[in-house]
Structure formats: C-alpha cells, structure tokens
Amino acid sequence: xxxxxxxxxxxxxxxxxxxxxxxxxxxxxxxxxxxxxxxxxxxxxxxxxxxxxxxxxxxxxxxxxxxxxxxxxxxxxxxxxxxxxxxxxxxxxxxxxxxxxxxxxxxxxxxxxxxxxxxxxxxxxxxxxxxxxxxxxxxxxxxxxxxxxxxxxxxxxxxxxxxxxxxxxxxxxxxxx
Amino acid sequence: xxxxxxxxxxxxxxxxxxxxxxxxxxxxxxxxxxxxxxxxxxxxxxxxxxxxxxxxxxxxxxxxxxxxxxxxxxxxxxxxxxxxxxxxxxxxxxxxxxxxxxxxxxxxxxxxxxxxxxxxxxxxxxxxxxxxxxxxxxxxxxxxxxxxxxxxxxxxxxxxxxxxxxxxxxxxxxxxxxxxxxxxxxxxxxxxxxxxxxxxxxxxxxxxxxxxxxxxxxxxxxxxxxxxxxxxxxxxxxxxxxxxxxxxxxxxxxxxxxxxxxxxxxxxxxxxxxxxxxxxxxxxxxxxxxxxxxxxxxxxxxxxxxxxxxxxxxxxxxxxxxxxxxxxxxxxxxxxxxxxxxxxxxxxxxxxxxxxxxxxxxxxxxxxxxxxxxxxxxxxxxxxxxxxxxxxxxxxxxxxxxxxxxxxxxxxxxxxxxxxxxxxxxxxxxxxxxxxxxxxxxxxxxxxxxxxxxxxxxxxxxxxxxxxxxxxxxxxxxxxxxxxxxxxxxxxxxxxxxxxxxxxxxxxxxxxxxxxxxxxxxxxxxxxxxxxxxxxxxxxxxxxxxxxxxxxxxxxxxxxxxxxxxxxxxxxxxxxxxxxxxxxxxxxxxxxxxxxxxxxxxxxxxxxxxxxxxxxxxxxxxxxxxxxxxxxxxxxxxxxxxxxxxxxxxxxxxxxxxxxxxxxxx
Numbered sequence: 001x002x003x004x005x006x007x008x009x010x011x012x013x014x015x016x017x018x019x020x021x022x023x024x025x026x027x028x029x030x031x032x033x034x035x036x037x038x039x040x041x042x043x044x045x046x047x048x049x050x051x052x053x054x055x056x057x058x059x060x061x062x063x064x065x066x067x068x069x070x071x072x073x074x075x076x077x078x079x080x081x082x083x084x085x086x087x088x089x090x091x092x093x094x095x096x097x098x099x100x101x102x103x104x105x106x107x108x109x110x111x112x113x114x115x116x117x118x119x120x121x122x123x124x125x126x127x128x129x130x131x132x133x134x135x136x137x138x139x140x141x142x143x144x145x146x147x148x149x150x151x152x153x154x155x156x157x158x159x160x161x162x163x164x165x166x167x168x169x170x171x172x173x174x175x176x177x
Numbered sequence: 178x179x180x181x182x183x184x185x186x187x188x189x190x191x192x193x194x195x196x197x198x199x200x201x202x203x204x205x206x207x208x209x210x211x212x213x214x215x216x217x218x219x220x221x222x223x224x225x226x227x228x229x230x231x232x233x234x235x236x237x238x239x240x241x242x243x244x245x246x247x248x249x250x251x252x253x254x255x256x257x258x259x260x261x262x263x264x265x266x267x268x269x270x271x272x273x274x275x276x277x278x279x280x281x282x283x284x285x286x287x288x289x290x291x292x293x294x295x296x297x298x299x300x301x302x303x304x305x306x307x308x309x310x311x312x313x314x315x316x317x318x319x320x321x322x323x324x325x326x327x328x329x330x331x332x333x334x335x336x337x338x339x340x341x342x343x344x345x346x347x348x349x350x351x352x353x354x355x356x357x358x359x360x361x362x363x364x365x366x367x368x369x370x371x372x373x374x375x376x377x378x379x380x381x382x383x384x385x386x387x388x389x390x391x392x393x394x395x396x397x398x399x400x401x402x403x404x405x406x407x408x409x410x411x412x413x414x415x416x417x418x419x420x421x422x423x424x425x426x427x428x429x430x431x432x433x434x435x436x437x438x439x440x441x442x443x444x445x446x447x448x449x450x451x452x453x454x455x456x457x458x459x460x461x462x463x464x465x466x467x468x469x470x471x472x473x474x475x476x477x478x479x480x481x482x483x484x485x486x487x488x489x490x491x492x493x494x495x496x497x498x499x500x501x502x503x504x505x506x507x508x509x510x511x512x513x514x515x516x517x518x519x520x521x522x523x524x525x526x527x528x529x530x531x532x533x534x535x536x537x538x539x540x541x542x543x544x545x546x547x548x549x550x551x552x553x554x555x556x557x558x559x560x561x562x563x564x565x566x567x568x569x570x571x572x573x574x575x576x577x578x579x580x581x582x583x584x585x586x587x588x589x590x591x592x593x594x595x596x597x598x599x600x601x602x603x604x605x606x607x608x609x610x611x612x613x614x615x616x617x618x619x620x621x622x623x624x625x626x627x628x629x630x631x632x633x634x635x636x637x638x639x640x641x642x643x644x645x646x647x648x649x650x651x652x653x654x655x656x657x658x659x660x661x662x663x664x665x666x667x668x669x670x671x672x673x674x675x676x677x678x679x680x681x682x683x684x685x686x687x688x689x690x691x692x693x694x695x696x697x698x699x700x701x702x703x704x705x706x707x708x709x710x711x712x713x714x715x716x717x718x719x720x721x722x723x724x725x726x727x728x729x730x731x732x733x734x735x736x737x738x739x740x741x742x743x744x745x746x747x748x749x750x751x752x753x754x755x756x757x758x759x760x761x762x763x764x765x766x767x768x769x770x771x772x773x774x775x776x777x778x779x780x781x782x783x784x785x786x787x788x789x790x791x792x793x794x795x796x797x798x799x800x801x802x803x804x805x806x807x808x809x810x811x812x813x814x815x816x817x818x819x820x821x822x823x824x825x826x827x828x829x830x831x832x833x834x835x836x837x838x839x840x841x842x843x
C-alpha cells in the first residue's frame with residue numbers, strides 16, 4: 001500500500017495542477033469584470049516618465065473621459081496592441097494616459113521612441129503599487145474612466161480592434177456626451 | 178467540394194483511429210493475434226486520411242477559397258503563395274490539424290521502422306498513439322472544424338497575421354510540432370511497457386532513437402522561434418520567458434533529461450521507473466503547452482486564437498490522458514523494479530544529478546508560468562512574473578548541471594573515483610579556468626558573470642576534447658582514421674550535442690556581457706558611432722510590397738572609413754489589416770551582428786526626414802542558434818548508430834546477454 005502511495009506522488013501533483021487550471025479557465029481573465037467597475041478610480045500621484053520632476057494624479061483628470069493603459073517595455077503583448085493605440089492617439093478621440101508598470105524609466109522611454117508614443121502623459125509605477133490598487137493581472141490592461149472619475153470598463157490583455165470598435169469607442173462617445 | 182472532401186476525410190480518420198486505438202489493445206490483452214494485426218494497417222489508413230484532409234485545407238488556402246471561414250480569416254488574395262500555404266497552420270484550427278498530421282505521421286513511421294518489435298508491444302504502442310489521435314480528431318471536429326463554410330462567402334480575406342508572414346514562421350511550427358508530437362512515441366512506448374509490465378534494456382533501446390529525433394526537432398523548432406523573435410520584434414531580444422516560449426521549453430528540458438535517463442536504462446538497467454515517468458511527463462508537458470496556448474488562461478503575444486470552450490475540452494482531454502497514465506504509473510511502477518545499484522561517484526550519479534537539476538529547472542519554469550494563475554485562483558492577489566524571476570531562478574539551477582556535463586562522460590559506470598576523475602580532467606579544468614579568466618580582458622571588460630559563463634562553455638568543450646582524445650589514443654586499432662571510426666555514431670552525437678551546448682552558453686554569455694545599443698535620432702546624412710563602427714543614415718524611401726507598403730531605410734556601415742555593408746531596415750504597413758511590422762536589418766557575422774531597426778519619424782507622417790533609429794551590436798549572438806543546431810545535429814548523428822537497427826533484429830540475444838553487454842559503446 002505504501003508503495004502505491006509513493007508512486008502516486010506525480011499523480012497527486014497533477015491533480016492539484018488540473019484543479020488550478022480548471023479554476024483558471026472559469027476565471028478567464030478576459031471575461032471576468034473587474035470589481036473596480038462602477039467604483040471611483042483609485043487615487044495615485046506618480047511622476048511623469050518624460051518629466052520626472054512633475055507628477056500626475058487621477059484627480060487632475062476630473063472632467064475628462066480618459067483611458068488608462070498599463071504597459072511596460074518588457075511586456076511582449078503590449079507590442080500587439082501598441083499600433084492600435086498609436087492610431088487611436090492620431091484620431092484625437094480620447095486621451096490615453098500610460099502607466100509604465102514595474103519598468104526602468106529609461107527602458108520605457110526608449111521603448112516609446114522605438115514604437116511611437118500614443119500617450120498624453122506616461123507616469124511611472126516603479127514598484128507596481130498603483131498597479132496593485134488597480135488590480136492589474138498582467139500587462140497590458142486598459143481602463144476607461146469617466147468625467148467623474150468612475151472606472152467604467154476594463155480591458156485585460158491587449159486591446160483588439162474588435163474590442164476598440166465595439167466596446168471602448170462607443171462607451172467613450174456615450175460618456176463624453 | 179474540396180473542403181467537404183477534407184471534412185469527410187477527417188471524419189473517416191476519426192473512425193479509423195477509434196478502431197486503431199481499441200481493437201489492438203483488446204487483442205494484446207486477450208492474446209488474439211488477428212486483433213493485434215489490425216494496428217499497423219489502421220495506423221497507415223489514418224495517416225493517409227489525415228494527409229488528404231490536410232492537403233484539402235492547403236488547396237483551399239492556395240486557391241483563395243474565401244467561402245471557407247478559416248481561409249477568409251487567415252489569408253488574402255494578395256498574400257504570396259508560400260505564405261498562403263503557411264497560413265494553413267497559421268490559425269488555431271489549422272495548427273491543430275498540423276498537430277494531428279504530425280501524430281499520424283509519427284505513428285506511420287512507427288509502423289515502418291518497428292517491423293521486428295514483438296507484436297504485443299507494437300500493437301499497444303500504436304493503439305496508445307491512436308487514442309491520442311482520437312482525442313485530437315474529436316477536438317478538431319467538434320470545436321475547431323478547419324473546413325467550416327462561410328455563408329455568404331467573403332469577397333476578400335482578412336489576411337494572415339503579419340507577425341507570421343515571415344520565412345522563419347513558415348517552418349517554425351512544423352519543426353516545433355515534430356518535436357512536441359514526437360514525444361508521443363516515447364510516451365506510447367512507456368504506456369505499452371507499463372501495460373505489459375516489462376521494462377528492460379531493450380525497451381529503452383527501442384525508445385531511444387524516437388526520443389532523440391523528437392528532441393532534435395524540438396531543439397530546431399525552439400531555435401527558429403527564438404531567431405524569429407530576434408529579427409522581427411525589433412529590439413534584438415532572443416528569449417522573453419513568454420508563456421508560449423516556456424510551453425515549448427518545458428518539454429525540451431524534460432526531453433533532455435529523458436534522453437540521458439534512457440541511456441542509463443539501456444546501458445545499466447537502472448532508473449527504470451524514473452525513465453518511464455519522464456517519458457510520461459515530457460509528453461504531458463507537450464499537451465499542457467497546447468492547452469496553455471489554445472485555452473487563453475494566460476495572456477501572451479502568441480495566443481492568437483483563444484476560446485474558453487476549447488480550453489475546457491483540452492483540459493478534460495489532458496486530465497484523461499495524463500491522469501490516466503500517471504494512475505497507471507502509480508499502479509504499475511512499483512512492479513518494474515528499480516534496476517541496478519551504483520556508487521555515489523559514478524556516471525549514473527552524475528546523470529541522476531543532471532536529471533534532477535533539469536527537472537527542477539523545468540518545475541521552476543512551470544511555476545513561473547503558472548504562478549499568476551495560482552495566486553489568482555487562491556485569491557491571494559494579482560502579480561505578473563517577468564524575466565527577473567526566471568533570470569534569478571533559472572541560471573543558478575542550470576550552472577551546476579552544465580558543470581556536470583564535463584564530469585559525466587568522464588566518469589565510469591557503476592563506480593568512479595574522485596582522484597581518478599581529477600587525473601583525467603585536471604588539464605581540461607585548468608585550461609578552462611585560465612582561459613575564462615583571461616578571455617574577458619581581450620574582449621574589453623572583465624566581469625565575474627562573463628568569466629563564469631565562459632568557464633562553463635570552455636569546460637564542456639575541453640572536457641569533451643579530453644574524452645575524445647582518451648578514447649582515440651586507447652583504441653587498439655592501427656591508424657588514426659580507424660581509431661576515430663572505432664567509436665560509435667552515438668558517441669560522436671553526444672560530443673556534438675555537448676559542444677552545441679558549449680557554443681550556446683558562450684553565445685549567451687558574450688551577448689549578455691558585451692552587447693551595446695544606441696537609440697538615436699538621425700537626420701538624413703547624419704552618422705552615429707557605435708563600438709568602433711559608424712552608421713550613416715541615408716533616409717527612408719516608401720515603396721510597394723506584394724501585400725504591404727514598405728518604408729525602407731538605408732544605413733551604411735563603415736569601419737575605419739571603409740564601407741562594410743549597406744543595411745535596409747523596414748517598416749511595413751499591411752494593406753488588409755493596416756498593421757505595422759518592424760523588420761530589422763542585420764549584418765550577420767560569426768563574431769557578432771550589426772543590427773539596425775527603424776523607430777518612428779521625428780515629425781509625424783514625414784517619412785523623408787529624420788527618424789529615431791535603433792542600432793545594436795550583438796557580439797556572438799549567432800552562436801546561440803548555432804549551438805542549438807549543433808545540439809540537434811548531434812541528435813541526428815546519434816540515431817545513425819547501427820546498434821539501433823541490429824538491436825531490433827537480435828533482440829533475443831541482447832536480452833539473454835543482459836544490459837552490461839553494450840556498456841562499452843557510450
């Protein structure tokens with residue numbers, strides 16, 4: 001009996017793994033709404049990526065509809081959504097603020113030079129503390145925040161052209177009214 | 178008509194696969210030869226049917242049949258023919274069909290090259306592979322039909338993801354899948370052995386060449402993927418610890434452990450149950466990789482198609498296949514015995530230590546990949562794991578494993594002595610230490626990490642040389658050629674693969690230690706000096722491509738006033754999707770690459786003016802892929818060994834002679 005138990009260790013590990021994967025599936029990060037939706041955007045005050053002596057806070061943006069895009073130079077998936085953000089910035093529909101998450105500011109600046117800078121302002125979240133307040137699962141993520149500072153939508157993972165066209169832009173237009 | 182034909186062929190393939198997986202297994206259980214004899218023809222019929230289905234899909238892509246959903250979403254009439262064919266496996270559905278094709282192909286190869294296997298074992302092996310095929314065919318037909326029609330047909334296709342429109346991406350998936358799926362053969366052998374309750378040296382000898390080939394293909398596949406990332410993602414990185422990369426790296430680490438463990442099982446009859454477990458784990462990780470990529474539980478740049486319903490299917494399939502085999506392992510492994518004894522200092526010990534380090538390294542990658550998911554599932558918070566974790570955990574685990582690569586081949590089986598090893602290896606060790614201490618000075622800057630990396634690379638190389646020298650000089654045959662020929666191909670394969678690792682480590686160390694990068698804004702005609710080279714920017718010209726508009730920059734590279742090369746980095750804007758791609762221009766050299774990629778124009782939309790340009794010097798970076806190809810080459814050389822063919826024919830003799838008889842060869 002002991003013998004069978006000993007040889008069952010791999011099976012045991014696997015069962016635990018499957019249980020986690022099962023929970024992971026039911027929590028598909030793209031499907032679960034953030035608990036922040038409908039609540040005020042968590043306050044922050046962080047220094048700007050391109051002007052480290054100046055700071056920006058969520059409170060400064062009251063009265064405008066804005067997007068908060070969490071990105072990082074080490075984030076591979078950000079490269080997928082980035083051209084879309086650059087395009088969006090050129091259309092001047094809604095300002096996008098970038099949260100450079102757990103990143104070296106120099107690397108972040110270099111990355112924006114390389115790939116284009118769609119952000120009205122980028123702020124630096126060196127230790128990821130603001131990211132935690134916003135419940136960042138992984139980079140990239142994007143929040144839609146309305147004039148009164150309430151989070152209205154959260155996109156987890158790269159913004160797809162469909163999500164931008166069908167969800168984010170219609171919502172932004174409605175909120176801007 | 179053609180898509181329907183393909184669909185029909187897939188359904189038939191499923192029916193044949195059901196026959197292939199059930200009746201021979203039943204036949205093996207009750208000892209009925211006629212049922213067992215079904216395995217081979219069924220596997221071949223299934224292969225033909227899957228080939229037909231795949232050809233039908235490829236034909237739909239080649240003929241721009243936009244009434245097929247898959248073609249309409251992943252191709253475009255402007256797409257050149259070779260990319261249209263590559264688009265066959267560019268989508269989720271198509272890549273699964275490729276998976277199934279590979280599986281059927283490997284099974285077909287088993288029917289060809291295992292003529293002399295005992296019928297009971299052969300029928301079990303083929304049936305197990307058939308079972309896996311049933312799962313994948315069901316998955317294809319019920320959740321991911323590649324032949325789904327689109328009514329009304331689309332006038333034009335959406336185009337293939339531009340990231341995939343690249344020569345490297347044309348061959349990367351087939352190579353990777355050859356490797357992934359190839360581990361199914363070792364897996365099937367392991368399950369068949371557990372079912373039969375007989376695990377011996379001959380079993381290991383049969384599994385070895387299959388495992389080695391699969392591993393070699395996986396090595397090539399991973400190297401191609403990494404090379405692709407290097408020149409298309411535009412910032413000169415070659416490995417990102419992205420979940421999908423990890424998904425292919427974990428089976429590789431386990432497969433590497435398996436190859437070595439199989440060697441011990443074949444030569445010494447030891448590590449039996451460990452070897453079987455590794456065979457199961459290697460293939461399970463291939464399945465897990467498929468699950469991670471296709472289910473969307475982890476977000477990743479590569480997760481092109483994700484759908485929770487598909488995730489559930491793969492997870493259930495994974496649970497059945499892996500859970501079932503591990504349960505069988507728990508039930509049977511105790512009965513196959515532990516095999517021979519060996520001393521604390523011996524080649525077995527070195528290989529066991531190497532195995533454990535590889536598996537712990539694999540586990541650390543697995544943990545890092547799934548950690549965000551674990552924490553989220555336990556409501557402990559949300560974190561993201563990036564390169565810092567992997568760098569901190571992975572390298573310390575790998576360093577001792579690399580050191581042991583020098584010791585292992587020099588140690589005797591069963592019992593070796595430390596003084597004896599020291600006598601044999603002291604010169605190799607001394608040369609490696611001295612060169613590692615001095616070389617960094619000649620390359621510019623001394624740093625402990627560079628010295629450590631170079632020591633490991635040199636140590637593997639020098640100890641391999643000492644080993645070869647010892648083998649050749651102790652041979653009693655007359656003449657150098659005869660002395661060299663006296664060693665088996667599998668020995669030379671081992672040396673080549675180990676040298677490949679040395680080359681790889683040298684490349685990684687030097688590129689990490691000495692790469693330089695400059696991110697500069699350049700006006701037309703302006704130059705920048707980087708590491709002794711002068712890069713002169715001559716402006717950007719717009720021009721047409723087959724299915725994109727290109728912005729091509731011209732950069733002249735000079736050294737000491739002499740022009741070396743003109744580099745033409747590109748930005749492409751694809752017509753159908755409007756997506757942009759950065760194509761770096763690389764002047765490849767054995768001693769290092771000069772790498773230029775375009776950023777953005779300084780004045781928006783003014784492409785003829787100044788640009789931000791990224792210039793890299795990447796010393797020895799091509800050694801990374803060169804090393805990987807040497808490893809794979811070593812694998813292919815190793816399987817040319819005559820004994821794999823002789824062993825099959827003379828299996829009864831070798832069982833009688835016992836595992837010790839072939840001990841001289843490796």
